[in-house]
Amino acid sequence: MYKTKPLDHLVLILGSLFLMLPVVVAFMTSTHTAAEIHSNGITILPGDNMVATYKKVLTQKGGFTGQITGFNMVVNSLILGVGFAVGKIVLSMMAAYAIVYFRFRFATLAFWIIFTTLLLPLEVRIMPSYQVMSQLGLLNTYSGLILPLLASATGTFYFRQFFKSVPDELLEAARIDGAGPLKFFIDVLVPLSRTMMAAIFIIMFVYGWNQYLWPMLMTTDESFFTLMRGIKSILQVWIGSQIPDYNEAFALAVLAMLPPVLIVVIFQRWFIKGLTESDK
Numbered sequence: 001m002y003k004t005k006p007l008d009h010l011v012l013i014l015g016s017l018f019l020m021l022p023v024v025v026a027f028m029t030s031t032h033t034a035a036e037i038h039s040n041g042i043t044i045l046p047g048d049n050m051v052a053t054y055k056k057v058l059t060q061k062g063g064f065t066g067q068i069t070g071f072n073m074v075v076n077s078l079i080l081g082v083g084f085a086v087g088k089i090v091l092s093m094m095a096a097y098a099i100v101y102f103r104f105r106f107a108t109l110a111f112w113i114i115f116t117t118l119l120l121p122l123e124v125r126i127m128p129s130y131q132v133m134s135q136l137g138l139l140n141t142y143s144g145l146i147l148p149l150l151a152s153a154t155g156t157f158y159f160r161q162f163f164k165s166v167p168d169e170l171l172e173a174a175r176i177d178g179a180g181p182l183k184f185f186i187d188v189l190v191p192l193s194r195t196m197m198a199a200i201f202i203i204m205f206v207y208g209w210n211q212y213l214w215p216m217l218m219t220t221d222e223s224f225f226t227l228m229r230g231i232k233s234i235l236q237v238w239i240g241s242q243i244p245d246y247n248e249a250f251a252l253a254v255l256a257m258l259p260p261v262l263i264v265v266i267f268q269r270w271f272i273k274g275l276t277e278s279d280k
């Protein structure tokens with residue numbers, strides 16, 4: 001074990017401050033009015049418009065329909081993030097379970113075919129995905145937002161590697177006790193996978209929460225707009241002498257950071273343990 005030195009702490013503190021500076025600037029700028037921001041630019045000094053700005057973006061109805069609020073967009077982003085993360089975990093665990101524990105021909109080939117989907121990000125297959133969702137009538141629906149994002153092998157790869165590290169003795173003991181495939185999966189593998197599930201949940205939640213291109217393509221109904229779309233919509237306003245509501249855009253950006261940060265802070269121990277250990 002190496003003893004920490006004051007210089008090590010100083011480097012960490014300076015690095016943390018450097019990374020936090022954009023967040024602090026965004027928050028401080030959001031406390032000013034749009035006119036002040038337009039005239040003076042971003043600032044690190046606080047203003048006196050914080051309560052009014054955050055209350056407005058969360059509760060005041062706006063948009064082209066005059067019915068959408070910041071709170072609605074937060075809820076839509078949460079549904080997208082949580083739905084994507086949970087769906088990815090369930091689908092990945094079942095796929096990995098089938099590949100590892102069911103002996104069928106070409107199982108390895110099937111896995112590598114699934115794994116190659118990592119080479120095809122959503123942006124590459126976005127038009128075919130959009131056409132399929134349109135033909136199924138899933139435009140402007142939560143299902144249409146979530147389902148196409150599930151088609152990747154990230155979670156399947158991690159769970160496959162984890163399941164292969166589970167001792168075969170557990171499977172034999174379950175068979176002796178009369179447990180079938182479903183009972184072994186639910187009673188043995190799922191509890192053992194808690195830390196891995198937490199790690200995958202954090203990764204996928206942040207990925208789903210930060211989605212911009214796919215929600216922009218899939219949603220024309222403002223009631224399904226996410227926070228990312230809301231920020232972009234605010235910055236697109238420029239009619240005559242009207243200037244964009246920069247303060248509201250910065251406020252939404254700050255709000256958009258909070259849920260991923262809270263998720264990481266709450267589950268950070270499980271996240272680290274899930275990626276570095278086998279919790280058996």
